[in-house]
Amino acid sequence: MGKFYIEKQTAHAIGEDLPGGGFLVHAGSTVMAPGTPLEKREGDLSKELKRFGILVEHGDDRLRFSKDHVFSSRAEAAGVIIDGNANGSNQWRYPHTGKTITASK
Structure with a gap:
């Protein structure tokens, strides 16, 4: 277990198993x-999180989690965070090394 992070363009997220x-x-x-692209695997989930106030506007180019949220997997969380399809093990990184989960195996 432990904490991981994603930093991609305007996304800066911290999560944990x-x-x-x-x-x-x-x-x-x-x-x-x-x-873009308009069709994303996690697009409906992002809309739902906005509707329930879990994702809120944060400046012109990003959204922010207003409270902790549990996803079913690292991939699902990463897909929402980077606004596209994602392999969670290739997106989430260890803070002490900066390496992805995949690269650390």
């Missing part, structure tokens, strides 16, 4: 604002 399963993204993490 949960002991019982799932992946927690911490409040205050930022997300790239919706852009």
Whole structure:
């Protein structure tokens, strides 16, 4: 276990695996604002999170988590954060090395 981060363009997020399963993204993490391509695997989830006030506007070019949120997987969380399809193990990085989860294996 441990904390991981994503930094890509305007997205800066911190998250961690949960002991019982799932992946927690911490409040205050930022997300790239919706852009292109228009069809994204996690596009509907992003819209739902905005509708429920979990993702809120944060400047002109990004969104912010207003509270902690649990995703079903690292990939699902990464897809919302980078506004596109994502392999969670290739996006989330260890803070002490900067290496992705995949590169650290």
